[in-house]
Amino acid sequence: MSDFLEVTIDKFTFRVDQSCHYSSEGIWARMEDGRVRLGLSDFLQQRSGDIAFIDVKPAETLLKLDDEFASIETVKVNVMLASPVSGKIVLVNPALDLKPELINQAPFGEGWVCEVEADNLDADRQRMLDADTYFKKMKSEAEEEVRQK
Amino acid sequence: MNSSEKIAIVPCSGIGKPYGTVSRVAAYQVTEDERPEQTRLVPLALLVMGDEEYGRIVAESPAITIDGCSQACATKMVLQSGGTVIRECSVLGTARSHRDLKPQGIAELNEDGEKLADALAQEIVDVIDACVQPSKGGSHA
Numbered sequence: 090m091s092d093f094l095e096v097t098i099d100k101f102t103f104r105v106d107q108s109c110h111y112s113s114e115g116i117w118a119r120m121e122d123g124r125v126r127l128g129l130s131d132f133l134q135q136r137s138g139d140i141a142f143i144d145v146k147p148a149e150t151l152l153k154l155d156d157e158f159a160s161i162e163t164v165k166v167n168v169m170l171a172s173p174v175s176g177k178i179v180l181v182n183p184a185l186d187l188k189p190e191l192i193n194q195a196p197f198g199e200g201w202v203c204e205v206e207a208d209n210l211d212a213d214r215q216r217m218l219d220a221d222t223y224f225k226k227m228k229s230e231a232e233e234e235v236r237q238k
Numbered sequence: 239m240n241s242s243e244k245i246a247i248v249p250c251s252g253i254g255k256p257y258g259t260v261s262r263v264a265a266y267q268v269t270e271d272e273r274p275e276q277t278r279l280v281p282l283a284l285l286v287m288g289d290e291e292y293g294r295i296v297a298e299s300p301a302i303t304i305d306g307c308s309q310a311c312a313t314k315m316v317l318q319s320g321g322t323v324i325r326e327c328s329v330l331g332t333a334r335s336h337r338d339l340k341p342q343g344i345a346e347l348n349e350d351g352e353k354l355a356d357a358l359a360q361e362i363v364d365v366i367d368a369c370v371q372p373s374k375g376g377s378h379a
Contacts, residue, residue, distance in 0.1 A: 139308045141333050164257050164307060164330065190330075193308060 091197065094224040098231045099238075104131045106197040110214055111223035112173035117197065118217060125174050125210065127158065128201040132227045134193050136234075138165035143189045145203055150178045152205065154213065159202050161192070173217050176207040244278045245324070245366055246299045248316055250306030251282040256341040256351055257329040258306035263347060263355035264329075265304055268362045276370050285315045296321040300369070302362055303327065325365045332358045 094105040109117040115133030119126045134140070145159040152158055158172040181203045184191055192200035207213060218226065249265035252258035269279040278299070284292045297320040303312040305328045313326045333339065333354060341351030 139330055141330055142337060164255060189334075190308060 094220060096224070096228050096231075098228070099235045101135060101231070103135065103227060103231060104197075105220050105224040105227065107220040109197070110173070110217035110219060112171065112217060113223075113226065114171060115223075115227070116170060116173050118173050118213075120210065120214075121204075123206070124179065124204045125176070125207045125213075126201050126204050127170075127172065127174075129161075129170070129192055129196050130223070130227070131196050132231065133168075134196045134200075137161060137168055138163040140189045140192050143185050143192065143202070145181045145185065146178055148178050148181055152176055152178065154216075158205075161189075170202070172205070174205055174207045174213040175209060176205045178203050179206050180204040244299055245276060245369065246280045246296050246301040246316075246321070247277050247304070247362070248280045248282055248285070248296070248301055248312045249304040250312050250329070251286075252306045252311070254344060255306065256343055256347060257333070259344055259347055260329045260341055260351055260355045260358065261304040261306045261312075263352070264358035264362065267355065267359040268366070272359060272363050273366050276366050282312050282315055285319055293319050300324040302365060304329070304358065304362070324369060325362075327358065327362060327365075329354070329358060332361060 091106045091108045094107060096103055106117060109119045111117050111130060115130040117128050117130050140161050140163050142162040143159055152172045152175055154175045155171045157169050159170045161168050182201050184199060194200060247265050247269050250258045250261040265279055269277045280292050280296060285296060296316055301316045301321045301323050302325045303316055303323055305312050313323055316323050336354060336357055339350040339354045341354050342348040343351055
């Protein structure tokens with residue numbers, strides 16, 4: 090069971106899963122059984138809006154660090170998702186084909202995007218942010234957006 | 239339902255995003271052009287304000303809601319008003335079936351937005367036609 094950091098800013102509540110590492114753009118990575126599962130953080134999905142479509146690179150795709158592993162089209166924006174790890178995509182969440190809204194509904198759970206066999210996990214993990222650091226960064230960005238409203 | 243009962247059409251009242259506008263354009267098409275005899279447009283804002291007349295209409299009539307985003311305000315408000323939702327339509331759902339259409343514009347939709355509204359209106363008309371039974375011996379136009 091995951092624990093979450095949580096903050097409410099304006100009318101929005103954002104959660105950060107403490108079991109994950111994060112890219113600065115808000116992609117989470119959870120290490121499980123030698124694989125890395127990737128998804129969108131709660132902040133990234135809320136900021137992007139309701140997801141209409143997602144295109145995920147197919148299994149067997151080789152990724153270098155920061156390569157696009159998926160792209161989303163929301164009611165507001167199109168977003169390219171950059172991989173925080175290098176390696177090979179080994180599994181794509183099949184549920185997203187019919188229900189991309191799972192990313193909005195359960196970004197850290199059923200809305201995961203894909204799993205990667207990482208080439209150099211230790212180095213990639215060192216580049217990523219831990220949950221506490223990402224939480225502070227996300228909070229600061231969210232507060233700044235509210236100030237700019 | 240019987241043929242004399244009108245269906246309440248309750249669109250999203252969101253402003254500032256094309257999907258909200260698509261929901262309202264589709265609602266106008268259905269209630270003014272396609273099936274004016276079988277439907278009645280209900281402004282969501284009046285339901286939120288607790289308007290007695292529209293509250294009664296929604297409580298007594300079957301409703302088709304058209305939500306512009308996942309907040310689903312139209313559906314929630316109809317249920318909260320004691321109404322019965324016979325179909326929850328969503329602009330996002332229709333958009334997923336028409337990926338080539340990219341709605342833009344808020345006060346005025348672009349051509350893709352108009353096409354998406356047409357597609358949504360047709361979905362709603364299909365639901366209405368499936369619900370409205372012709373009276374005995376009568377014909378249904």
